[in-house]
Amino acid sequence: MNNKHVIVIGAGFAGLTAARELQTAGIEYHLVEARDRIGGRAWTDDRLGRPLELGATWVHWHQPHIWAEITRYKQDIVASPVVDRAYWLADGELKSGTEAEMDAKLARPMEKIFEGSREFFPEPHKPLLVLDEDFGASQELKDAFLAADAASVLDPLEDGDFTQEEKDLCNAYWSAGYIGNPATGSSLMAKQWAALCDHRLSLVDEQTLRYKLVNGMRGIYNNIARDLTGEIRLNTQVAKIEHHADSVTVTYANGTSETADAVIVTVPVGALSHIEFSPALPEGSQKTIEKKWNSTGFKAWIKIKGHHNIFGYAPQPNVVSVLRSEYFEDDDTTICVAFGADHTKIDLTSVEDAQKAIDQWRPDLEVVGVTGHDWVADDYSGQAWATLRQCQFTDGWHHFREPSTALHFAGADWANGWRGVVVDGAIETGISTAREVIDKLRAAGSNADLTQVA
Incomplete structure (x- = not known):
């Protein structure tokens, strides 16, 4: 096991927890991340006058892997508000009632x-x-x-x-x-x-x-990063991965390359087409990359005048499908979270677009701000959370969990449990994939020792 080294691609929850697991086992590693920040599709950023989750947001004590991190780093949770009034569009009519x-x-x-x-x-x-x-x-x-x-x-x-x-x-x-x-x-x-x-x-x-989370997702991913002793290289985009039985060579967009004993790729399906694999991935994996997941939508934060505790539902083809109040600000505004199925139908910086969405439930409310991140248009994600098309549950994600070389995959896209909407699955696969790598490297080390003795 001496001098074994692993490259972890991606510094989201899967990559960070995989690196921590490797570190605990005494295996050298470093992380490379294409973005200029860590966290991946979990990103707490200061927008609209407060910290907001541009990606993953909600947690729960029934999600075992994220709850372990909440416990480890002594983070607190807070409940989203119980709604005073719900509005829903049904059969062409606007209806309302309690939640x-x-x-x-x-x-x-x-x-x-x-x-x-x-x-x-x-x-x-x-x-x-x-x-x-x-x-x-x-x-x-x-x-x-x-x-x-x-x-x-x-x-x-x-x-x-x-x-x-x-x-x-x-x-x-x-x-x-x-x-x-x-x-x-x-x-x-x-x-x-x-x-x-x-x-x-x-x-x-x-x-x-x-x-x-009271401190946001960054209260977790920043703490994990602080526990790591290995290098985290930001702004480092991977162009090609050559993978063999017991080694890999990773080539970066700047033309440099390096060799390691294994690689753990935490890039989501939507962005895998930007990486060349040699030899090519199996047919099942290639088909999934080509079709991508069912994840074509968006999450937005919409700020409205006044304090309004509301919940809205609207079916297709309405642009925003679900809206609910999340934060009541000191400047007498409310920040609502909104979700829709098609990222091309909204400009996440347009107050006018946000106002149209609000108008379908409450045309008397005034939008004063909107923000979000278009994850589907982001070259480093190409999707929001992983949701499966028809037939992809039994013929899709699991192809990436069957390693035959020193190439391994981790991330919420391949989780056994929570693949979508929460970060629990990312942590699950970060840990389990790292353990697969650790076991494989230990076995290779033991075989080498036996050969030397013989």
């Missing part, structure tokens, strides 16, 4: 969408367990699982007596949840979310949109 009343209207169709989650995911962190021959699932269950992957999240509502209001509410909900068009997203992702949340809609909502 509880809106949630009650979602309960019946969501139960249908989550149907099968217990049978499909008996162990939620083993997402393909029912297809494992050793598990012994019936052929009927396997066929149902594959059929669910080929169906969209909204397809279950086509059978039954669901009202247009129920369908529109679910359309809005999953346009935000899938951060893309729900009509093309695999229904299995929603069912796995349910399994990760005790099959309860209330807990799905609580885990994905209720609790956030």
Whole structure:
């Protein structure tokens, strides 16, 4: 194991935790990051007069990996506000009521969408367990699982007596949840979310949109970085990776290159096309990179005059699908978070665009500011959080978790648990991939020692 060295590409949560794991095992490493900052798609920045999460935001004690980091670095959480008034567009009409009343209207169709989650995911962190021959699932269950992957999240509502209001509410909900068009997203992702949340809609909502960090995500990723002794090279873009059984050569955009015993790539699918792999990645991985995920949407922060505790839902083709109040500022303004399925339909710097979104629920409110980051247009991400197209649950992400050389992948895109919306999956794979590398390097070192003795 002496002098073994690993290059970690990407300084988001997956890369940082992978580096920390390597460091604990005594393996030399360094990180390279294309951006001028750490954090990846978790980015706490000062905007609209306060710290805001431009990427990942919400955390929960039922998310084991991020909760361990919250505990380790003594961070505090705060609840998002309970809404006074909810507004939803349904069957072409604007309706309103309490948050509880809106949630009650979602309960019946969501139960249908989550149907099968217990049978499909008996162990939620083993997402393909029912297809494992050793598990012994019936052929009927396997066929149902594959059929669910080929169906969209909204397809279950086509059978039954669901009202247009129920369908529109679910359309809005999953346009935000899938951060893309729900009509093309695999229904299995929603069912796995349910399994990760005790099959309860209330807990799905609580885990994905209720609790956030007082100090922001930077309160975690900056602390992890401070614990690292290895070098973190910012503004360092990777152009090519040559990978072999026991070595890799990484070439950078500036033409320089270096060799190591292994590489851990934490670049998301949306940006992998910018890296040349030699030899080429397996066909399944290449197909996923070409098609990308279902992640085509955006997250925006919209600042309005006055204190207004509101929640809004709007189905496709409305630009903003979900809006809710998050911060009530001392200057008598409210900052709301907003999600939509298509990043090309909004300018995240345009007050006019933001005003149009607000007008669909409350035309009496005045927008005074808007901000966000277009992750889909960002060359270093090419997507927001990882959400799966139809058939990508069973033929997509797992191809990157089957290393045959010294090339390894980590990141939320390949997580067994939370692939989307929260950072838990990124940490999960940072740890597990680093352990795979550690075990492989230890085995190689042991074999070398035996050879020397012989």
